Amino acid sequence: MKIHIIGGGNLGVAIALGLSQFAADRKITVTRRNTSGIQYLEQKGITVNSDNKHNIQEADIIILTVKPYQVDTVLDEILPAISNKIIASAVSGLTLEALQAKIGEQHAAVRIMPNIAAEFAASATCIAFAEKHKTEAQKVISLFSDLGTVPVIDEKLMDAATVLGACGTAYALRYIRASMQAGIEIGFDSQTALAIAAQTVMGAAQMVMKENTHPEQLIDKVTTPQGCTIVGLNEMEHQGFSSSLIKGIKTSLQKIKG
Secondary structure, three states, rough: OEEEEOOOOOHHHHHHHHHHOOOOOOOEEEEOOOOHHHHHHHHHHEEEEEEOOOOOHHHOEEOOOOHHHHHHHHEEEEEEHHHOOEEEOOOOOOHHHHHHHHOOOOOEEEEEEEHHHHOOOOEEEEEOOOOOHHHHHHHHHHHHHHEEOEOOHHHHHHHHHHHHHHHHHHHHHHHHHHHHHHHHHOOOOOOHHHHHHHHHHHHHHHHHHHHOEEEEEEEHHHHOOHHHHHHHHHHHHHOOHHHHHHHHHHHHHHHHHH
16 A cells, blocks of 8 residues: 655654554655655655655555645645545544545545554544545555554544544643653652653553543552542642643633634
8 A cells, every 4th residue: 555645744754654663565655845854764664755746646545744724735736646546634624525625526535633653553543534435434444553543433523533632642741741740759860750650651541441441440449548549639639630631621622613
């Protein structure tokens, strides 16, 4: 399968790196106007080019990881050079209906929302598509299954998916940073504190996914009567831990919706 990624920013590069490491038999091209910052991808077998149309007619899937204001310019450039393509868009706020109208009925529009953990095959890539393009969408699902989980969702939830799955990476990292800082306060050097905090979060996430149960049930396994865990949790809730996180997620969604 040949993958053509337009937009060599953080997300596009993360997808390319993930595919180069974890997906077999994938030929990957990344295009960006100024390629100086991504030339190192060539060493990993990824083609880099400043021309968005470079070998694009050979692509099985075209992935858009550009900014919303760049979409029309990019499509005006590539559409005359392609026919009958699957175009997967990770462009925030661009609906399936709007994308399909821009690219025409000869192409299949699929909407995706990966995150930068795709580089490590740990993305939660939400995907939405029209029923008429179910066959084409399955190819996109198969592709991103190599890079993590691929929940198929109703398109009306894609903005929410952006916040929960993409912005959520930053929220989780902020927790890790705060935990590291607390670790330093209680006696660890910064490297050790960071290693413990990061591994603990990864372990907690794996427990949730493998046990397939509510987080509170797993919390119960850690908390004991009159123990240090429950008093810490209670203090965090007194300080607004859960409510501030929920408010932050809802605020980010309001920003996307304008």
